[in-house]
Amino acid sequence: MKQDIRDRYEARSKIMKALGHPSRLFIVDELSRQGRCVCELTEMIGADVSTVSKHLSILREAGIVDYEKRGTQMHYRLAAPCVLGFFRCLEDMVRINVQRQLHCLQDDGGQYGSPQCTGDFTGHN
Amino acid sequence: MKQDIRDRYEARSKIMKALGHPSRLFIVDELSRQGRCVCELTEMIGADVSTVSKHLSILREAGIVDYEKRGTQMHYRLAAPCVLGFFRCLEDMVRINVQRQLHCLQDDGGQYGSPQCTGDFTGHN
DNA sequence: CTCTATATTGGTCATTATACCAAATATCAA
DNA sequence: TTGATATTTGGTATAATGACCAATATAGAG
Numbered sequence: 001m002k003q004d005i006r007d008r009y010e011a012r013s014k015i016m017k018a019l020g021h022p023s024r025l026f027i028v029d030e031l032s033r034q035g036r037c038v039c040e041l042t043e044m045i046g047a048d049v050s051t052v053s054k055h056l057s058i059l060r061e062a063g064i065v066d067y068e069k070r071g072t073q074m075h076y077r078l079a080a081p082c083v084l085g086f087f088r089c090l091e092d093m094v095r096i097n098v099q100r101q102l103h104c105l106q107d108d109g110g111q112y113g114s115p116q117c118t119g120d121f122t123g124h125n
Numbered sequence: 126m127k128q129d130i131r132d133r134y135e136a137r138s139k140i141m142k143a144l145g146h147p148s149r150l151f152i153v154d155e156l157s158r159q160g161r162c163v164c165e166l167t168e169m170i171g172a173d174v175s176t177v178s179k180h181l182s183i184l185r186e187a188g189i190v191d192y193e194k195r196g197t198q199m200h201y202r203l204a205a206p207c208v209l210g211f212f213r214c215l216e217d218m219v220r221i222n223v224q225r226q227l228h229c230l231q232d233d234g235g236q237y238g239s240p241q242c243t244g245d246f247t248g249h250n
Numbered sequence: 251c252t253c254t255a256t257a258t259t260g261g262t263c264a265t266t267a268t269a270c271c272a273a274a275t276a277t278c279a280a
Numbered sequence: 281t282t283g284a285t286a287t288t289t290g291g292t293a294t295a296a297t298g299a300c301c302a303a304t305a306t307a308g309a310g
Binding site: 016063100 | 135141151187
């Protein structure tokens with residue numbers, strides 16, 4: 001793969017990577033409802049404030065969130081609302097994956113259009 | 126955060142994580158045009174075949190791709206076309222991020238609606 | 251059956267991510 | 281100025297990723 005093309009995918013994957021953590025997905029979801037300070041998000045997530053602050057810096061760096069200083073606190077908000085469009089797809093896929101996994105406990109599939117049953121959810125494949 | 130809610134975000138983030146790698150984003154993009162065997166994708170990416178095979182297993186595990194055995198080769202195809210909807214958003218964000226970075230070299234921003242300029246793209250902040 | 255082409259899996263190693271604590275910074279109140 | 285609150289950054293230990301090579305499995309050709 002040529003370098004410029006690789007760079008393109010590199011830049012895109014950085015954004016996907018920023019969304020590839022449960023706490024960060026939660027933050028995006030929460031900020032889509034309303035802006036929040038670090039302390040509020042920390043409270044909701046239940047991790048150390050430094051951990052949450054670092055998650056926010058990753059989201060900032062990816063351009064997904066924005067912040068504004070308000071007195072002693074930082075008020076974060078969603079900067080790229082288009083990522084919310086991902087959520088519907090994610091939910092659908094999670095649902096389908098669960099069905100696939102259940103199905104694979106009975107049928108070992110193997111073709112297009114039916115479960116591949118190659119996952120490790122059975123503990124043995 | 127309660128356990129069941131955490132599990133929800135965990136399942137979603139697994140899918141985002143699967144898309145958080147340049148080669149895997151490339152694979153999704155390529156498979157959106159046409160199905161491909163591992164050997165073709167390996168050729169295009171230019172990595173070891175075992176590396177590409179592992180990338181494909183991650184995409185399979187996330188339910189993003191499907192495969193079918195065809196003689197001695199495995200024919201992969203896109204199983205979750207909805208992820209293609211992410212690409213437009215990614216491209217827009219990459220463009221905006223580049224602009225933000227350029228702008229930050231001149232203006233140090235700091236408020237909503239303007240660049241945050243907190244990234245490390247300058248090498249010193 | 252044997253050889254070749256295609257894929258996957260296991261092993262190893264280097265790199266990156268993540269979590270927490272401690273320390274530093276900044277703002278506001280007293 | 282001092283103290284309290286909010287946030288970020290540095291340090292460190294641990295876990296997860298990612299890349300390659302080697303070994304294994306499978307299908308088709310001869």
